[in-house]
Amino acid sequence: MKPAAFTYARPADWPEALALLGGGARAQAGGQSLGPMMNLRLAQPGAVADLRHLPGFAGVTVTGATCRIGAGTTHAAIEDGAVPGLLGRILAGVARRIAYRAVRNRGTIGGSFSHADPAADWVAVLPVFMGEAIAFGPAGERRIPLDGFLRGLFETALAPDELLRAIELPLLPAGTRWGHWKFCRKPGEFSKATACVLAVPGAPVRAVLAALDTPPLVIADAGALLLAAPEAEAARIVAGLGPLEPWRAALARTALQRAGLAAREDA
Amino acid sequence: MTSPQGVRAQGVGASLLRKEDARFLHGRGRYVADITLPGMLEVAFLRSPVAHARLLGMTKPEGAAERVFTFADLDGVGHIRAVSGLPGFRISEQPVLATDKLRHVGEAIAACVAPSRACAEDLVAACVLDYEELPVVSDMLSAGLPGTALVHEHWSQNAFLETTRQDDLSELDAIAAAKVTRRLRTSRQCMAPLEGRGVLVEWDPRLEQLIVTTSTQMPHVSRTGLAEILGLDEGQVRVIAPDVGGGFGYKGILLPEEVVCAHLAIRLGRPVRWIEDRLEHLTANANCREHHYIVTAWADAGGRLLGAEVDATVDAGAYSSYPFGACLEAAQIGSIFPGPYTLPKFSFRTVSACTNKPPILPYRGVARTGVCYALETTMDALARKLGISATAIRLANLVPPEAMPYRNLVGKVFDSGDYPEALRRAMASVDLAGIRARQAAGECVGFGLAVFCEQGAHGTSVYAGWGVPIVPGFEQATARFSPDGVLEIRTGVHSHGQGMETTLAQVAHEVLGVETARVRVVHGDTALTPYSTGTWGSRGAVMAGGAVAEACRLLGERALAIGAALLQAEPGAVELSGGAIRRRDGGAAVTLAEIARTWYRQPQNLARDVDKGGLEVIAGYRPDPDTGTHSYACHAVTLRVDRDTGEVAIEDYLVVEDGGTLLNPMIVDGQVLGGVAQGIGTALYEEMPFDAAGQPLAGSLADYLLPGATEVPDIRLDHMETPSPWTRFGQKGIGESGAIGPPAAIVNAINDALHRFGAEVLDLPATPARVLAALEAAR
């Protein structure tokens, strides 16, 4: 379990990073997914571009009603409150349950989203927000709606010559309700079913169902999950997913119901 | 057992803090992977990607002829042959590198050497294999069917061994009040010690000796095996086991990789090292357990067992491993199945199936964990059918204390104990009425029990009958004073978590009164310690403990004679107490340290007729009878089942355990707690699935789930201490016990919770998927 030989570069600015990428280098953020893949030789890039020293790679800024989270912001920073307000409380709750602290200290929100593992936590949560991914390529910045970013298993809307630079999320008004539930049996195990429900006052209730070995399913009008008896709605959504093993389908239904219940009870 | 001062400060029974922890807690432990030598080469193995194939050839990377080695390159190296004397045993020849056939995924084909492991792996990646796939034998139950491909082509059938016993059970259907049949399965597991295997071999041209530093729990057995396979004198092999990060049985096996590294070290004239990585550990080597049972049991209306019939199959994998062999699990099922009960009639058939999977190796509990699972879930099924409690059916069948020592129908002899009392004590500290009330209120909670006994430290008379390469005899220990009065104990067992550097020092203190801080326990080096089969079978405390006590007793006699002379007293007028030889009349005393100083450095003061053997003694010990001690325990579990997710949450875990006299109760607690944690893994988490092509499906610890700190609840422990009448201090082997009971107790509790919904879990581990499937099937 040692990686094949590779060269390592530490670009100092974004154009240099893009140039390395153009030359065939693989981007590395926290290395928490890339590292294991390279050790198992499932990935054998000839060159690695370590993004962690790029200006603005990590960090959170708020402009007006928009929060911009640098792609290199670690799960740990988000857990520790890097994002302000209600949005920050929600994201911290998600971050806290990713793996364990040692992984969170290095793993990044952008790395996780770019990696697009269907069972990953940010993959299961970010599409619920009406936000955008900021891609950076040879032609400059490009905005991709979060619910259109994930294109398949381990597949995103990023072009091969693009990097993910930031995630932009709208700040959440008071009265927003949130429910999130994931099934994993021990910390560090990838989820077997995740659901989240976001009810922003005055907007349609949104939900995501994920971690079912398929790309996340975004439910644009999920109001029925907030009802006292969400079972029928949960069953309907899961039935629409296509064939699932019965136990997995049961978990998926439970995920939706419990996320819905949590949102309903979120004061 | 109290010291002269009347306190159990350091001797037998004291919860002394572990001497070895200073180095472990400060990160000063030294494991194989911590050791490097100048000029050392690292090895990576090219391993089989398929489960069954004819190996047609392997093309070495260009220019790497002298860095890549196949079996053809290993002159004079034999195959690993672990035979059994049991009639009908089929012998497998395990090549240390595959020859003409590949028999399981991960089987080593070639050794690639390079200055670093990464470069060695580059060589592996550049090797080109040529093979022709064969039909795969991946299912132990159909492995023996006619027409199935043969794993070993000269065999008539894919089975190492079949054993049977036939009692007349034909009457039972007519007279029994209840009869149940269950089909049960335990998963294939990996032992997963924190440290995997690893070996570093160096050839010393001066001594003409191989120095093999390896992560083993039985250095002397490794030495014998290595010497035989390499064609060397045993004197040419020195095995050193440094700190070993957990063994659990996996470190009791001679691995092909060790043989290959040893050969390469001689051939290349440079130190050679292989450190197993977790992928190799999980997918190529560390496989264990995997039983299938069809159990039928009959009972009368009071719950008394009338008889049982067991058809058991163990997936033993492709080869018989050295030294315990391929039948360690299956062949024991017949003799263990009656459990702690007075079973009157019993028939069984056991099969050690041969499949295209890695060899099955011993793991803490060995066959007992599966057997306890099969027996105890069957007991609960009977109780449910009879409408009596799980407690009642066990009390009706447990061997009563007045029957001890008790010989059961298959000839196992239980030494001592009050088995029913362990159960009663457990029930007294569980709120069963509260659990029943919660169930009545609709909560999906359950309560489960497992009662079992564990044979440990069984010796010559037991193993001689098996005809395996390892038969334990008299356990030996050396006790000697150094000139400064430090007592050195040399033992051939190895301590890798058992705390024996502490407990054996306590035994020495008990006998000689030397402060444990001045007792040095030396182990893990064939050049420094007397021969021993090592640490396995819950034998350390009984066997090494007994041997150390005997060596110290004899050393004390030598010291007493010298001391008496120095005190100008008759030997009968002095006694050994508190680390000194004292005149019985309360007069002068001379410390053991002074006696040591006299022997080594002031011999002019010794009497003319002094025993010339001096202050160094080797002594042997074996309990009589040597059929083993039986510790026993009752595990009692309360848990909740989430019917929507199939998740199990343990609310309370209680162990009532009787290990006889406890040498160090704190260390025994640690042994039991660690064992229970592993048993929880067996019960709920651990599983190495294979697909029909024989591919292992859990390649990392993300897929092979081990219970961690967040999955193991606080465990309540309660000890009984019934001494064994046969051992030096009354101690019993207890090292594996904790890992035996959990699957049975936990699944019994799950089924207690589920049976009101008509559901029952039969297969381990009881994952959410299995629990949900059981509930689904009951809908």
Ligand SMILES: Cc1cc2nc3c(=O)[nH]c(=O)nc-3n(C[C@H](O)[C@H](O)[C@H](O)COP(=O)(O)OP(=O)(O)OC[C@H]3O[C@@H](n4cnc5c(N)ncnc54)[C@H](O)[C@@H]3O)c2cc1C
């Ligand atoms: C033991 C363990 C347990 C884990 N458990 C969980 C868990 O429970 N839940 C969970 O969600 N995750 C888990 N993870 C994964 C972890 O969250 C990773 O941090 C995450 O998947 C990847 O983030 P990273 O920053 O480490 O990315 P890297 O590993 O550095 O990169 C991952 C991939 O994304 C690409 N990439 C990275 N950054 C960018 C960018 N800015 N633009 C374009 N491409 C980029 C890389 O080229 C690579 O292909 C676990 C990891 C480990 C090691």
